[in-house]
Amino acid sequence: MTAAxxxxxxxxxxxxxxxxxxxxxxxxxxxxxxxxxxxxxxxxSQVSLVDAAMPGMLPVIxxxxxxxAVKTGLGIAGAINRRSIFDRKNYFYADxxxxxxxxxxxxxxxxxxxxxxxxxxxxxxxxxxxxxxxEQDAGKSLHDRHPTLTFVDLNRxxxxxxxxxxxxxxxxxxxxxxxxxxxxxxxxxxxxxDGNMEEGSMRCDVNVSxxxxxxxxxxxxxxxxxxxxxxxxxxxxxxxxxxIAILEAGGGIDQETRLWDPVKGxxxxxxSKEEAHDYRYFPDPDLLPLVLCEAEVARIEGSMPExxxxxxxxxxxxxxxxxxxxxxxxxxxxxxxxxEGVARGRDAKLAxxxxxxxxxxxxxxxxxxxxxxxxxxxxxxxxxxxxxDGTLSGRLAKEVFEAMWESRESALQVVxxxxxxxxxxxxxxxxxxxxxxxxxxxxxxxxxxxxxxLFGFFVGQVMRATAGKxxxxxxxxxxxxxxxx
Amino acid sequence: xxxxxxxxxxxxxxxxxxREFSAGELVQAHVAAMAAARPLNAYITExxxxxxxxxxxxxxxxxxxxxxxxxxxxxxIKDLYCTEGVPTTAASHILDGFKPPYxxxxxxxxxxxxxxxxxxxxxxxFAMGSSNTTSYYGAARNPWRRTGDNRPLVPGxxxxxxxxxxxxxxxxxxxxxxxxxxxRQPGAFCGIVGMKPTYGRCSRWGIVAFAxxxxxxxxxxxxxxxxxxxxxxxxxxxxxxxxxxxxxxxDYAAALTGDIRGLRVxxxxxxxxxxxxxxxxxxxxxxxxWLEAAGAKTREISLPHTKYALPTYYIIAPAEASSNLARYxxxxxxxxxxxxxxxEMYDNTRGEGFGAEVRRRILIGTYVLSAGYYDAYYLKAxxxxxxxxxxxxSAFETVDAILTPTAPTPAFAIGEKxxxxxxxxxxxxFTVPASLAGLPAISVPGGLTRDGLPLGLHLIxxxxxxxxxxxxxxxxxxxxxxxxxxxxxxxx
Numbered sequence: 014m015t016a017a018x019x020x021x022x023x024x025x026x027x028x029x030x031x032x033x034x035x036x037x038x039x040x041x042x043x044x045x046x047x048x049x050x051x052x053x054x055x056x057x058s059q060v061s062l063v064d065a066a067m068p069g070m071l072p073v074i075x076x077x078x079x080x081x082a083v084k085t086g087l088g089i090a091g092a093i094n095r096r097s098i099f100d101r102k103n104y105f106y107a108d109x110x111x112x113x114x115x116x117x118x119x120x121x122x123x124x125x126x127x128x129x130x131x132x133x134x135x136x137x138x139x140x141x142x143x144x145x146x147x148e149q150d151a152g153k154s155l156h157d158r159h160p161t162l163t164f165v166d167l168n169r170x171x172x173x174x175x176x177x178x179x180x181x182x183x184x185x186x187x188x189x190x191x192x193x194x195x196x197x198x199x200x201x202x203x204x205x206x207d208g209n210m211e212e213g214s215m216r217c218d219v220n221v222s223x224x225x226x227x228x229x230x231x232x233x234x235x236x237x238x239x240x241x242x243x244x245x246x247x248x249x250x251x252x253x254x255x256x257i258a259i260l261e262a263g264g265g266i267d268q269e270t271r272l273w274d275p276v277k278g279x280x281x282x283x284x285s286k287e288e289a290h291d292y293r294y295f296p297d298p299d300l301l302p303l304v305l306c307e308a309e310v311a312r313i314e315g316s317m318p319e320x321x322x323x324x325x326x327x328x329x330x331x332x333x334x335x336x337x338x339x340x341x342x343x344x345x346x347x348x349x350x351x352x353e354g355v356a357r358g359r360d361a362k363l364a365x366x367x368x369x370x371x372x373x374x375x376x377x378x379x380x381x382x383x384x385x386x387x388x389x390x391x392x393x394x395x396x397x398x399x400x401x402d403g404t405l406s407g408r409l410a411k412e413v414f415e416a417m418w419e420s421r422e423s424a425l426q427v428v429x430x431x432x433x434x435x436x437x438x439x440x441x442x443x444x445x446x447x448x449x450x451x452x453x454x455x456x457x458x459x460x461x462x463x464x465x466x467l468f469g470f471f472v473g474q475v476m477r478a479t480a481g482k483x484x485x486x487x488x489x490x491x492x493x494x495x496x497x498x
Numbered sequence: 499x500x501x502x503x504x505x506x507x508x509x510x511x512x513x514x515x516x517r518e519f520s521a522g523e524l525v526q527a528h529v530a531a532m533a534a535a536r537p538l539n540a541y542i543t544e545x546x547x548x549x550x551x552x553x554x555x556x557x558x559x560x561x562x563x564x565x566x567x568x569x570x571x572x573x574x575i576k577d578l579y580c581t582e583g584v585p586t587t588a589a590s591h592i593l594d595g596f597k598p599p600y601x602x603x604x605x606x607x608x609x610x611x612x613x614x615x616x617x618x619x620x621x622x623x624f625a626m627g628s629s630n631t632t633s634y635y636g637a638a639r640n641p642w643r644r645t646g647d648n649r650p651l652v653p654g655x656x657x658x659x660x661x662x663x664x665x666x667x668x669x670x671x672x673x674x675x676x677x678x679x680x681x682r683q684p685g686a687f688c689g690i691v692g693m694k695p696t697y698g699r700c701s702r703w704g705i706v707a708f709a710x711x712x713x714x715x716x717x718x719x720x721x722x723x724x725x726x727x728x729x730x731x732x733x734x735x736x737x738x739x740x741x742x743x744x745x746x747x748x749d750y751a752a753a754l755t756g757d758i759r760g761l762r763v764x765x766x767x768x769x770x771x772x773x774x775x776x777x778x779x780x781x782x783x784x785x786x787x788w789l790e791a792a793g794a795k796t797r798e799i800s801l802p803h804t805k806y807a808l809p810t811y812y813i814i815a816p817a818e819a820s821s822n823l824a825r826y827x828x829x830x831x832x833x834x835x836x837x838x839x840x841x842e843m844y845d846n847t848r849g850e851g852f853g854a855e856v857r858r859r860i861l862i863g864t865y866v867l868s869a870g871y872y873d874a875y876y877l878k879a880x881x882x883x884x885x886x887x888x889x890x891x892s893a894f895e896t897v898d899a900i901l902t903p904t905a906p907t908p909a910f911a912i913g914e915k916x917x918x919x920x921x922x923x924x925x926x927x928f929t930v931p932a933s934l935a936g937l938p939a940i941s942v943p944g945g946l947t948r949d950g951l952p953l954g955l956h957l958i959x960x961x962x963x964x965x966x967x968x969x970x971x972x973x974x975x976x977x978x979x980x981x982x983x984x985x986x987x988x989x990x
Contacts, residue, residue, distance in 0.1 A: 066825040112824020293867035298711035
């Protein structure tokens with residue numbers, strides 16, 4: 014799936030993909046005003062005089078948003094620019110109250126960085142990040158509330174966004190999906206963006222071009238409005254296909270901005286290069302250049318949590334997990350924390366199997382969030398303890414887990430309530446074996462005359478006689494000895 | 499009782515303190531004078547009820563012994579300052595019906611000090627002009643006339659209404675804003691004091707923006723002391739304006755010691771420009787003599803990039819304006835002229851809402867910021883601006899203040915220069931460099947022309963050294979003893 018080329022009618026083609034991600038900064042207030050930035054509030058209920066661009070209003074930088082951007086920059090191994098500049102991007106639209114968006118053009122807050130993605134087969138690939146800059150969101154035009162008028166909701170106007178621009182380093186839709194997933198994971202670890210694409214707090218524009226392998230970059234098209242990871246894959250697939258079809262028919266690609274239509278599953282032209290806006294960027298004279306002092310950057314650096322790559326490496330080293338298992342567990346911070354809560358002081362591998370296996374199967378089926386799971390890390394750990402000390406067999410443990418999920422009891426409570434404790438008393442097992450052998454004397458004779466595959470039959474009989482509670486290892490040992498008798 | 503409208507702010511405060519008259523009487527006298535002077539068109543909106551209410555409250559406070567520093571002082575406010583609940587027009591059609599639900603920081607500071615508002619004064623539309631003739635509400639008139647010539651003259655601009663109001667004794671003082679000379683040039687044209695403080699001294703919050711990196715609020719008064727008093731209650735750090743500076747505000751009036759012995763004053767060679775009248779040159783020489791007589795040492799200095807100041811200003815200011823004025827789009831407030839779609843509504847609203855000069859500057863500004871022209875114009879202008887600032891910085895290594903004329907000519911007749919924007923722009927030739935460098939500067943009336951029109955002298959100081967500027971201005975004021983008053987013929 015990460016094949017370097019795709020086959021066209023006239024030969025192989027290579028896709029070249031870059032992403033521009035708009036990530037809404039997690040913050041109580043907007044980038045340049047004190048208004049709240051909550052999702053889903055009544056239209057125009059979170060609008061300050063600055064957000065509405067009333068005459069004489071001035072922007073004031075929200076220091077917390079700056080900290081969040083620096084944190085994110087550090088999280089993607091980006092160069093933190095000690096001096097950055099806010100520019101005005103000028104264009105007219107009804108939901109852009111000032112007639113310009115405050116953004117960063119020539120001097121962004123974060124320069125070059127990188128995000129590592131894990132390809133199938135244990136291969137990693139580094140995707141370059143060109144820059145991260147801060148900018149304001151625009152408001153929202155509502156075209157469906159009135160037959161002839163457009164309504165404008167300015168709640169989002171002025172909300173802080175980080176635009177994270179990647180290098181054109183991806184070569185397949187799946188790589189783009191992995192990049193986006195990894196980036197989202199980092200943002201969530203940092204708590205700088207909630208990564209919620211449905212609510213629009215993370216949005217994505219995709220740049221796609223195609224070329225013959227080894228040749229120079231082709232002409233790219235920018236596809237806007239691609240707002241889920243699934244759509245990113247689809248949009249790239251479709252757009253690359255469209256471009257290849259044009260090129261193979263002898264045509265040329267026009268550099269343009271296209272719009273992803275998720276309903277039709279296709280991209281369509283939005284504006285050509287000639288129609289592109291001249292944004293007349295210039296430094297916003299209402300804001301001084303943003304200067305970060307070393308101590309401030311160092312303080313933020315000191316507050317950074319362990320990020321997915323480091324955590325994964327630690328899980329592999331400390332818990333002896335496979336890279337794959339570790340990768341699954343660190344994909345989000347809650348899961349990783351949950352796993353560590355289960356694994357601490359226990360069989361880490363067994364803990365990984367339980368977390369990634371039964372626990373997630375139940376969780377996914379329930380549709381619940383991790384924090385709402387009826388079995389918490391402590392209880393799942395308690396269950397693993399009972400496996401470790403021989404109280405429960407693996408099979409019994411599954412039964413106990415199911416009951417725990419239903420009743421929210423601890424493993425011990427379930428075991429006691431249902432009397433599911435494993436029988437490890439040799440005497441009791443021997444008695445059960447003796448009874449089975451007495452009842453099935455014919456089969457005993459057959460076994461002893463060489464029909465060894467009957468062993469499984471005896472195991473089954475003994476387990477049935479003990480209602481499945483006999484310690485399977487003990488049953489095996491004792492049966493072998495007695496049948497061999 | 500004294501002629502209440504003829505007092506300075508300092509005298510009025512004394513009179514109020516000594517209970518010679520009440521704030522009510524002081525304000526009433528101004529309300530009556532304001533009504534009588536309507537032909538000057540100095541005010542766009544008069545707020546007499548508000549002023550009278552304010553005076554009552556001031557008198558009550560004074561009676562309780564809780565008088566505020568400016569209690570009961572009636573002021574005129576340039577209609578570029580947003581005033582809560584009072585129409586704020588920027589002298590533009592496009593702000594029709596706009597009543598801000600907020601008060602600018604500077605006016606709020608003045609009201610907190612007890613001052614009361616007489617009304618909102620006329621200006622060039624969006625403060626773009628040097629003659630107050632671009633106002634949608636009609637030209638404001640200079641209360642001065644040439645001897646033997648009844649043609650109405652411009653009060654200068656853009657703070658022309660404020661200057662006319664103070665000169666005509668229909669306000670004890672006024673606020674202005676200065677972007678390239680908009681306080682100082684009308685001050686000179688109307689024979690009053692106009693001060694532009696250092697960029698960052700006064701908050702710009704709530705003042706309709708023209709060119710953000712240049713706009714600065716300042717006082718317009720009939721004396722240097724009044725300017726010092728007003729500025730103290732206008733200035734101060736405002737967390738809502740990132741470009742306002744967190745420095746304590748000194749008691750500026752205390753700086754008016756009259757002692758400038760040993761003060762080093764620079765006379766810039768490059769300010770001897772073509773088209774400067776003999777009388778202006780003569781006054782400048784006189785100003786030098788006055789300062790030297792008071793013990794200052796004057797010396798010739800060079801500000802080599804002066805000649806680039808006007809073109810630089812006329813790139814930077816329109817560029818910022820073109821962006822600042824984009825918000826007047828008919829969507830949220832002010833004028834909306836309907837259209838078949840959004841684009842048409844924009845075209846109709848902005849086409850009808852903005853006057854010719856504003857449209858011209860938006861076009862210039864849009865052009866200089868356009869792709870392919872940005873480097874040649876805006877970027878280069880920014881570099882030249884740095885050089886101009888550096889000229890001043892090196893000059894201030896050897897001098898403490900700089901003396902120049904305020905404007906190359908006295909007030910001209912309404913309509914005289916309106917067909918030639920470039921000639922109009924030349925009015926700002928002496929004031930623009932200090933604006934570009936963000937330095938404090940003041941215009942003080944120095945004398946009259948043979949025609950009987952006032953001329954101003956202009957002092958520029960180091961950043962945040964308003965005190966030296968005011969002290970030297972006080973010495974010039976004393977030496978000039980400018981006592982002439984406009985003739986008081988407000989007839990149309």
